[in-house]
Amino acid sequence: MASRTLLAPAVRVASKHARPAARFLPHLRNLTTAPITAQATVPADPGHPRNPSVPLTPSTPTLSQHLTLADRLALRFREYIPNTTETYVAYDVTRTLYHECALQSAYADGEDFSASAAFWYGTCARPPTFQSWSQVTVLHMWMLAARMRALDRDRVKIWQQHFIDHFFYDAEEKMVKRYGIKSAGQRGGYMKDLYHQYRGMTAAFDEGLVRGDAVLATALWRNIFNASSDVDVEVLAMVTSHVRRVVSKLGSVDDEVVLTGRVKFGLPEEERAVVRQKSVLVDKLGDEVQQKPSASMAS
Template sequence: MASKTCASCLRTLHRQSQSIPQRASSLNASRAFTATPRRHLDLNPGPNATPRTSIPPVDPVRAEGEPKIGTPMPASIRAAAGLKKVASKATETYTAYGSTEVLYKECALQADYSIPQAGKDDEEMPKTESGEDLGVGEGWWLKELGLQPTFSTWSQVTMLHMYLIAARFRCLPHGSQTWQQHLLDHFFYDAENRMMVNHNMHARGTRNKYLKDLFIQWRGLLAAYDEGLVKGDAVLAAAIWRNVFKAKEDVDIKGLAQIVSYMRRALKGLDSLPDERLMSAELQFGSPKDEASIVALKSKMMDLPFEKAPGKPLPAEKA
């Protein structure tokens, strides 16, 4: 009985399927997309074959990254991608921390100083005219240039060299935020430690105040030295004069010119340094003393009349 019922049902369905094409012609035009011609898949298209689908090609960038919205990603692939991302960031962080520590020590060495009386209650620390703790130190910046071995001198000379490295970090292809941050962190850790060890500054609130001032100085220093590199040696010299020499009127002009030449030469050398050597901290700063012969050269523009000198014309005299 079941087989007869199934056979009759099949005959009914067969008759209905034969009548569908006749009724389909009277459908509304809004259903025309159902009448799209059938497309055949060519497994071996020629080199000049045109695409036969309206689906846009896969974007290589998107194909290598996350899948498009709506495409499910297996849990194992998601976990592997997340682990790779976290591992790469962690590896870069540890590498940047170690390398920037070595680079920072090279920066801090340039105007390093010590205070023999630090930590001795029975001895009084010598002071400068402005009231800063005065220490002892060696090197071109302190001995030949004549800067006083104080915390402010050390911090400004250190930040000047940090700026040179930070400017090179900006050229890294994968970004430099991590490297610059670690370099800056090493500086502030060392600065706070010097406040406690060399200057008996044990109150945290007082240290935080000085550290905040140092950060403001660092931000202003970045803008000032960037402007000097773009606008010329005169602007760069003015920035160095304000920061390193505290805008003193009796500044050593030749020494100031040597620092300008020294910064230009250092930036050129850092620019030619491969990224791998920079990230491995394979560099060592020279001394502005080596720029004395260049600064001593007489400029050819000194022999030109003012009206023939390049640059902006002199303002006309008022009648």
């Protein structure tokens, strides 16, 4: 795969093929990952659901993880008339990719959590709310969006537009069906908050990806754990390790894997054994600390 950076600036997300609501369209047109202060954002939270029977899960179907003959023909066909088919392919595949992101912390009242949701709400001690769901969803979207920036330049714009459009449409649909927010003006306020949350989290995670694990962990602490003072440091390290591993793996796969929606996230719980391993730097640092007093006494 050609060496293309995963950190190229993101493009605006307002799709000309799928119109976001006019009340937040001006904000979405300017949505980029330009550097801003990496701090905890004010999360959008519509409160308690009025219709708890409506699950907080994406309503889009998943595609097969196997590349069928039809998939191969579609990819071949797209090579000859890319401008005609690209936006339709991008819409369907990004819907599948978004579905995978949204499922990580999806839940339904009265039902057991999935293994992934159990980690985010149980192990991470986060309340099962719209706010928590959107934060975890945006985190997984960011990991995939970073990989999309390495696609061919002529298709990045369309794919990112559709990908993020799915999130905002799904979020607004949940506000209507699950939380009973019928007022367009009230929903518009929440959607603007959600836009700022998405933009702030994306910028913070981009910075962490470049500057190292300490900065990335800080961004996760602020934007996933709401800068909680009693956060479990081991759990925070697990999430940091998980994010770093996923981004690395996505960077190593062929473009075709992303372009056919064949992406599945693992569980952050799998990183527990890794973060519990003793670093060789701990002993090295300890030896240096012990040597310094001896050196000063000798002088």
